[in-house]
Amino acid sequence: MPDKKEIILQVGDKYGFAFQGKRNDLALFAILGSALAEVQAFEMSIAINLGLLSEKGDSGGKFASDELDRFYSQTLGTLIKQFQKHLPDSGVASLLENVRERRNYLVHRVLRTYQWPIMSDEDYVRAIKEINEIRSLIESASVKVSRYLVDRSLADLTVFSIDQQSGEINQIV
Numbered sequence: 001m002p003d004k005k006e007i008i009l010q011v012g013d014k015y016g017f018a019f020q021g022k023r024n025d026l027a028l029f030a031i032l033g034s035a036l037a038e039v040q041a042f043e044m045s046i047a048i049n050l051g052l053l054s055e056k057g058d059s060g061g062k063f064a065s066d067e068l069d070r071f072y073s074q075t076l077g078t079l080i081k082q083f084q085k086h087l088p089d090s091g092v093a094s095l096l097e098n099v100r101e102r103r104n105y106l107v108h109r110v111l112r113t114y115q116w117p118i119m120s121d122e123d124y125v126r127a128i129k130e131i132n133e134i135r136s137l138i139e140s141a142s143v144k145v146s147r148y149l150v151d152r153s154l155a156d157l158t159v160f161s162i163d164q165q166s167g168e169i170n171q172i173v
Contacts, residue, residue: 024124031128032110035135039076039103042138046079046096047071048147053086076100083145092148099141102134139164143172146150 007019007026019026048072071079080096087093103114114127142159149155161172 012128016134022121024121028116028124028127028131031131032106035106035131035138038135038138039106042099042103042142043076043079044072045072045142046076046083046145049155050082052149052157053083076103078091087148092144093145095141101140102137106131106134 007021008016009019010016020157021029048071071082074082077100080100084093084096087096110127110131116121117125146157146159150157158171159172161170162168163170
């Protein structure tokens with residue numbers, strides 16, 4: 001399939017959108033978009049966990065929505081710094097710092113690192129593999145943070161994973 005052929009992205013039964021890039025760009029951007037969604041879900045989980053921790057600490061079990069809104073508007077770096085106050089375990093704190101650094105790389109530098117848009121096929125493969133490694137790190141960090149909170153009775157959480165291939169649901173925390 002040559003790069004010049006128009007690629008139509010189908011959304012539902014009614015909508016199709018012409019993709020204006022090369023085939024390799026489509027693969028790269030699909031993986032990159034998925035990783036960015038993973039980052040946003042992670043940021044939201046840290047915000048929710050901070051809300052749970054503040055609920056447990058000072059509001060007598062009453063979860064204030066304005067408190068949660070305040071957490072949602074903060075950057076990942078700020079959220080992690082606040083979250084680390086609840087983590088005497090330096091392993092989890094270091095993991096969160098690593099996620100922040102990799103997130104910033106993903107958002108600000110990954111395309112420059114591989115010199116997009118003048119990438120070779122090998123560059124695309126290397127970039128996609130690196131982005132997938134970052135996604136795995138974020139997923140692993142999310143599970144470790146949840147497990148940390150549950151193991152120390154800091155939050156009552158149940159975490160499930162859904163296998164993308166089979167749809168099988170498993171409880172992981």
